[in-house]
Amino acid sequence: MLRSFAAAxxxxxxxxxxxxxxxVAKKPLIQKRDDINTSAxxxxxxxxxxxxxxxxxxxxxxxMFEDINHSGEGGLYAEMITNRAFQGSTVTTGSIDGLDGYVxxxxxxxxxxxxxxxxxxxxxxxxxxxxxxxxxxxxxxxTCLRVDVFSNATGEVGILNYGWWGMDVSPQTYNASFYVxxxxxxxxxxxxxxxxxxxxxxxxxxxATQHIPLTHNLSTFDYDYFETQIVNTVQAPYSNNTxxxxxxxxxxxxxxxYFDLISLFPETFKGRKNGLRKDLAQTVYDLKPSFLxxxxxxxxxxxxxxxxxxxxxxxxxxxxxxxxxxxWNYWNTNGLGLLEFLEWCEDMEMEPVLAIYAGFSLDIHxxxxxxxxxxxxxxxxxxxxxxxEYCMGDTNTKYGALRAEHGHPEPVEIRYIEIxxxxxxxxxxxWRLPYFHDGIKAKYPNMKFxxxxxxxDKDGAAGGYPYITDGYNxxxxxxxxxxxxxxxxxxxxxxxxxxxxxxxxxxxxTDNGVMIGEYSVFQIDTEDGEIDWTMPVGIHIFYxxxxxxxxxxxxxxxxxxxxxxxxxxxxAPSLQNFNWxxxxxxxxxxxxxxxxxxxxxxxxxxxxxxxYRGTETLPVTNSKGGxxxxxxGATIDTxxxxxxxxxxxxxxxxxxxxxxxDVTYSGVNGTILTSDEVSDINYINxxxxxxxxxxxxxxxxxxxxxxxxxxxxxxxxxxxx
Numbered sequence: 191m192l193r194s195f196a197a198a199x200x201x202x203x204x205x206x207x208x209x210x211x212x213x214v215a216k217k218p219l220i221q222k223r224d225d226i227n228t229s230a231x232x233x234x235x236x237x238x239x240x241x242x243x244x245x246x247x248x249x250x251x252x253x254m255f256e257d258i259n260h261s262g263e264g265g266l267y268a269e270m271i272t273n274r275a276f277q278g279s280t281v282t283t284g285s286i287d288g289l290d291g292y293v294x295x296x297x298x299x300x301x302x303x304x305x306x307x308x309x310x311x312x313x314x315x316x317x318x319x320x321x322x323x324x325x326x327x328x329x330x331x332x333t334c335l336r337v338d339v340f341s342n343a344t345g346e347v348g349i350l351n352y353g354w355w356g357m358d359v360s361p362q363t364y365n366a367s368f369y370v371x372x373x374x375x376x377x378x379x380x381x382x383x384x385x386x387x388x389x390x391x392x393x394x395x396x397x398a399t400q401h402i403p404l405t406h407n408l409s410t411f412d413y414d415y416f417e418t419q420i421v422n423t424v425q426a427p428y429s430n431n432t433x434x435x436x437x438x439x440x441x442x443x444x445x446x447x448y449f450d451l452i453s454l455f456p457e458t459f460k461g462r463k464n465g466l467r468k469d470l471a472q473t474v475y476d477l478k479p480s481f482l483x484x485x486x487x488x489x490x491x492x493x494x495x496x497x498x499x500x501x502x503x504x505x506x507x508x509x510x511x512x513x514x515x516x517x518w519n520y521w522n523t524n525g526l527g528l529l530e531f532l533e534w535c536e537d538m539e540m541e542p543v544l545a546i547y548a549g550f551s552l553d554i555h556x557x558x559x560x561x562x563x564x565x566x567x568x569x570x571x572x573x574x575x576x577x578x579e580y581c582m583g584d585t586n587t588k589y590g591a592l593r594a595e596h597g598h599p600e601p602v603e604i605r606y607i608e609i610x611x612x613x614x615x616x617x618x619x620x621w622r623l624p625y626f627h628d629g630i631k632a633k634y635p636n637m638k639f640x641x642x643x644x645x646x647d648k649d650g651a652a653g654g655y656p657y658i659t660d661g662y663n664x665x666x667x668x669x670x671x672x673x674x675x676x677x678x679x680x681x682x683x684x685x686x687x688x689x690x691x692x693x694x695x696x697x698x699x700t701d702n703g704v705m706i707g708e709y710s711v712f713q714i715d716t717e718d719g720e721i722d723w724t725m726p727v728g729i730h731i732f733y734x735x736x737x738x739x740x741x742x743x744x745x746x747x748x749x750x751x752x753x754x755x756x757x758x759x760x761x762a763p764s765l766q767n768f769n770w771x772x773x774x775x776x777x778x779x780x781x782x783x784x785x786x787x788x789x790x791x792x793x794x795x796x797x798x799x800x801x802y803r804g805t806e807t808l809p810v811t812n813s814k815g816g817x818x819x820x821x822x823g824a825t826i827d828t829x830x831x832x833x834x835x836x837x838x839x840x841x842x843x844x845x846x847x848x849x850x851x852d853v854t855y856s857g858v859n860g861t862i863l864t865s866d867e868v869s870d871i872n873y874i875n876x877x878x879x880x881x882x883x884x885x886x887x888x889x890x891x892x893x894x895x896x897x898x899x900x901x902x903x904x905x906x907x908x909x910x911x
Contacts, residue, residue, distance in 0.1 A: 231846035232815030236824050236833065239852050241809030246825055247753040249541055251800040253479035254708060254760035256487025257526070258518040258773055261765035264354030265780065266474075267526040268467040270364075270454040271433065272310035272354050276321060276333040277513040278521030279307040283554060292554060304515050306333040312350050314436055316343035327369055327413055327450040330503075330512035334450040339437075341444040348384075348436030349449065352391065355769040356782035357433060358456065359388050359397045359426035365455045366400070367417035368435060369509075373446035374410035380441040381408055388422060391430045398422035413450065429783035451509060460537040464508070464525060469784040470765070474538070477797050481541035483608065483707060483760060484531045488517040490545050490611050493554040495562050498547045501528045501577045506596055517552075518772055529593065532581060532602045542602065543640070543758075544581065546574040548610030548622050561618040571629040578604055578634065606638050608673060608707075614646035620664045627667045640705055644672040645697075666702045671757055673707040679715045680741035684840060687744050687821060690752040704755055708762035709745070710775055710792070711738035725774065732774045736880055736902060737868045739795035743838050743904050744821045746799060750836070751823045753807060761792060788872050791880045794863055795904055798882050802834045802861070802906040803827075820845045820899060833909040837899055842868075844898045851893045855909040858895060860885035864903035 257263060264272065273279075279298035286293055299305035306321055313319045322336035339347050366386045387399040400420045408414060433454050458465030459472065485499050492498035497515050504511060504527025516522040535542045549562035549570050562570060576589050582601045583590030590601060609626045613619035619642070627639050645663045666672055676682070694700050712721060713730045714737070722729055731738060742761075749756035766776035768786070777796075780787040804825025819841025825834050833855070839845055865880045872879050885905070889895055899905065 230815050232820050233813045233848040235811045235850045237809045237852050243806040244753050247757050249480045249758050252481035252758055252760045254483045254762045256489040257522050258763050259771035260767035262526050265765055265767050266466050266470050268455050268458045268465055269525055270353050270357050271351050271452050274453055275331045275451045276306040278304045280520045310352050314350050315345055315347035316340040317347050325448040328509050330510050334448045337447045339442050339445050343439040343443045345439055346436040347439045351433045356429035357431040358429050358782050359431045361423050362457045364420040368452040369413040369415050369450045371413045371448050372408045372410045377445045385436045387434045389432045389434055391432050397424045397426055479540055481543050482535050483543040491551040495551045495560050498551055504528050529596055542604055543606045544604050545608040548626055550616045559616055608640040610642045613643040619643045623664055639670045640673050641666050641670050642673045666699055669701055671703045671705045673705045675708040677712040680711055681715045683741040683745035687748040690755045693755045703757040706759035711741055733871050734775045734790035734792035736791050736865050736870050739791040740840050743795045747821055747823050786874050788877050794881050804834050831911045835907040837905045839899045839901055839903045842901050844900050847897050847899050849895045854893050856891050857910040858887050858889050860887055860907045862903055862905045864900055868902045
């Protein structure tokens with residue numbers, strides 16, 4: 191994503207309030223298309239016995255992740271406690287008249303931007319809460335929560351956390367843990383135990399409670415660690431719930447306690463400790479993504495070269511993970527760290543695409559960024575090599591042994607390294623790219639590399655970035671992929687359908703390929719064709735519409751037709767917390783309530799296209815009609831003996847289609863994604879407004895198939911051979 195846009199809107203935290211009305215752009219799908227005959231018939235010949243076939247790309251549809259929109263913290267990362275270790279807070283960036291670039295214009299901690307706060311916590315009973323730095327849990331977690339119990343306190347006393355805009359309470363087993371130490375001068379030593387509980391924030395209901403008895407005197411020197419399970423059998427009717435740690439006031443009146451790293455996990459995806467939120471991870475898994483690109487994204491680069499994402503600060507026990515300044519204006523605990531990303535890949539059978547820091551950071555000041563001094567690049571290269579060794583080194587290596595110490599003795603093979611992120615915004619990538627490429631390849635000669643810059647200033651279809659004007663072009667290393675990003679209009683994606691047809695030959699990159707690393711329809715078509723990054727209502731697409739899915743689908747169909755050139759693609763951003771976000775549109779939106787997770791129309795388009803992919807492309811010729819408004823591509827699955835014909839109609843009328851085959855098919859079935867209006871979306875009160883539907887097809891067998899392709903639709907036809 192463009193940092194220039196992010197800085198302008200990052201502080202514009204939005205809360206939709208679970209409304210069923212999201213601003214929708216209601217204009218024609220494509221402007222300036224009066225010359226297109228939207229109902230002209232099309233006749234196709236699909237050949238299996240002659241012509242050229244190409245192996246399809248097994249990694250074409252993947253997943254891009256970075257912590258934006260609280261997609262990780264308060265989202266996919268299953269931790270339910272907000273501000274669990276008092277490490278940091280949010281800021282708002284923007285511009286001020288008379289100052290160049292961007293600055294922090296406000297912060298949750300008014301004295302120290304990104305500093306610790308008490309947000310998310312309140313006291314129970316007669317207590318006083320404050321932050322304390324005299325009793326650090328560790329060097330990396332220096333701030334704790336001080337709880338002073340008044341001497342006249344009665345009843346229960348303790349602390350309450352509101353979660354990430356609530357907590358889902360459902361029948362399952364929760365894992366709770368925390369660190370605590372008592373203040374020696376005022377602690378009586380009478381405490382017999384703690385109660386941990388899940389509670390309603392609206393009523394006096396306590397859904398579930400677990401008692402933790404003290405088996406020894408509570409320490410007044412170093413932190414004691416407690417963990418327990420809360421077995422809950424109740425389904426709360428809402429997600430406005432809390433987590434509490436309480437004590438009996440008669441035992442602790444007049445005492446002071448220090449709490450830190452307070453954690454609550456539900457049951458996680460594949461049962462991983464410190465793992466992923468089960469329902470959201472399952473939604474991702476249902477797409478069957480073939481790769482995971484991580485950890486970003488702008489979040490890889492940091493707001494400055496000194497605060498970039500440091501892999502070795504995201505591993506090991508949580509007690510020793512310091513967290514980091516997130517590029518999207520909120521603190522990252524880094525609980526979702528390097529090893530968790532690798533385990534995520536394992537659990538979803540995805541190819542890891544590891545992005546390494548390449549010495550450039552955008553800087554909070556603006557998008558021109560800052561580059562590490564050349565004299566220090568040997569340190570960065572060694573850091574990248576150490577990171578790779580942590581992933582795939584055996585236990586006889588320094589960092590492979592460290593990975594084993596962290597509970598994962600088996601190496602995780604890394605075959606793809608992305609060097610940096612969106613380096614077309616820099617003017618130093620021309621020497622940084624070969625430095626990292628050559629340095630890593632010397633140790634890992636079979637590694638495949640991804641470049642984040644090529645010809646982004648070129649004025650053209652998929653290669654054109656009108657906001658890049660400085661001529662920052664580089665040559666791609668032999669065998670490397672080019673990671674290209676597109677947040678554009680529907681027309682842009684349709685016009686780019688054939689961009690990759692002869693891309694390798696026309697650019698001279700005959701042994702290079704493309705990774706469409708980030709893309710989405712960002713706004714509707716306008717007269718001037720310019721992207722308005724301020725997201726005005728009526729122009730910006732806040733949530734993927736059928737319009738989005740169709741135009742993105744045409745672009746991806748062009749990618750499918752060119753597997754020699756296009757190897758990977760991933761929509762971005764992928765996840766959006768409805769309660770706090772700074773970028774739209776997104777593939778999936780959610781709240782703390784699993785029943786309010788929304789899979790967008792673009793999600794279902796990607797699922798449809800990824801599910802029905804053959805092993806080889808098939809030659810398709812048209813004897814009547816041409817591309818636009820009908821778009822097509824065919825593949826064959828040589829193992830299942832199916833032919834898949836994908837047909838997208840971007841026009842406002844149905845199109846008669848005839849498909850002739852040089853073999854006889856024994857049966858046909860189909861799946862279609864369409865709706866009454868091209869602006870239709872899925873939303874909280876109708877999460878399945880636009881989803882794939884099974885077609886009612888009467889043609890059972892033969893070698894010719896005839897069908898009227900409905901307007902504004904994406905269809906996959908499966909022919910059984």
